[in-house]
Amino acid sequence: xxxxxxxxxxxxxxxxxxxxxxxxxxxxxxxxxxxxxxxxxxxxxxxxxxxxxxxxxxxxxxxxxxxxxxxxxxxxxxxxxxxxxxxxxxxxxxxxxxxxxxxxxxxxxxxxx
Amino acid sequence: xxxxxxxxxxxxxxxxxxxxxxxxxxxxxxxxxxxxxxxxxxxxxxxxxxxxxxxxxxxxxxxxxxxxxxxxxxxxxxxxxxxxxxxxxxxxxxxxxxxxxxxxxxxxxxxxxxx
Numbered sequence: 312x313x314x315x316x317x318x319x320x321x322x323x324x325x326x327x328x329x330x331x332x333x334x335x336x337x338x339x340x341x342x343x344x345x346x347x348x349x350x351x352x353x354x355x356x357x358x359x360x361x362x363x364x365x366x367x368x369x370x371x372x373x374x375x376x377x378x379x380x381x382x383x384x385x386x387x388x389x390x391x392x393x394x395x396x397x398x399x400x401x402x403x404x405x406x407x408x409x410x411x412x413x414x415x416x417x418x419x420x421x422x423x424x
Numbered sequence: 425x426x427x428x429x430x431x432x433x434x435x436x437x438x439x440x441x442x443x444x445x446x447x448x449x450x451x452x453x454x455x456x457x458x459x460x461x462x463x464x465x466x467x468x469x470x471x472x473x474x475x476x477x478x479x480x481x482x483x484x485x486x487x488x489x490x491x492x493x494x495x496x497x498x499x500x501x502x503x504x505x506x507x508x509x510x511x512x513x514x515x516x517x518x519x520x521x522x523x524x525x526x527x528x529x530x531x532x533x534x535x536x537x538x539x
Contacts, residue, residue, distance in 0.1 A: 347530075354517060354532040355468075362526075401467060409521035409528055411458055414468045 313338045313404045315415035323421040330374075330389040332418050334402030337383065344385045345403040345412065346376055355401070361385060362408060372396070397422045426452050428520045430531035437508055438539055445503045445534045447518030453498035454520035458528070459491075462515040474501045508538040 318333040336342055344361040359370025366378045376387045385402060402415040427450040437443050447457055455476050460468040472493050473481045480493035490512075492504040501520075505512050517533040 352535070355530045357530075360527075405528075408526035409456070409523050411470055411473055412519070412528060413470070416467045 313342065313406065313413050315402050315404050315413060317400075317402050317415035317418050319418055320416065321419045321421065323423055324392045325423045326394055327391050330387070330392045330396065330420065332387040332400050332402075332420065334376075334385045334387065334415060335383050336385060336402075336404045338404055338406070340406055343405045343408050343410075344376075344378060345405070346370065346374070346385075346387050347401045347403060347414075348372075349399045349401065349417075351398075358387070358400075360408070392420075392422050394422050394424070396420060426450075426520075426522055426525070426527070426529045428454075428518065428529045428531040430516075430518055430534050432534060433532065434535040434537075436537045436539065439509055440507055443505045443508055443536060445505075445516055445518075445536075447501045447503070447520065447531055449499045449520040449522075449529070452520075452522045452524070454501075455498060455523060456521040457495060457501040458519045458521075459493060459501075459503050460517045460519070462517060462533075464515075468517060471503075505536065508536070510538045512536065513538045 314337045316335045346358040347355040359368045361378045369375045374389045401417045403412045405412045429448045431446045457474045459471045462468045471486045474493045474495040476495045482488045495501040519528045519530045
């Protein structure tokens, strides 16, 4: 069975500071990994996905994530936080890119002025 | 990119009534669609997998007689919440798989409030 653990239900960073959202996964097969963002009262937007190509994945809005098999991690980073980055972020795992997706509990990112 | 729509975007109904939510893939054929539910301040939980022309596969704990899923065509899946109760109030999100792109696309969600 696959699962995802997101460390920290809330993360606060100052505007302009580094954003780091942690995600660890469990999977018996090579996983597909995703990061989604959800703004209040809206649906999901795909930030980036890992599909066993490059281990460093670049996404939209300046976000990137690195797949580390030895650590079973897929942490999300952004060098400089912007106020518009305040949202809920979900890490997710799937066996295939078009298969059902298992979501983590989410991390609420707060940006401090 | 591919677009998935949901209708309605929000609905308020009385307890005991049934509500139908539509999920459409607008520019690709989706042999598989998924239905998720999200309670306030919580994550998305998969309810069921819907395959075109066959019965849906429900996750453990999801009542198939309460949440009726129909996937009548390659571009449309519907979720009907039967005899809705206040505890069914939630945000329902569908997604559709584009096997050619090996990617899943999410709809904007439907917010259901049962009074």
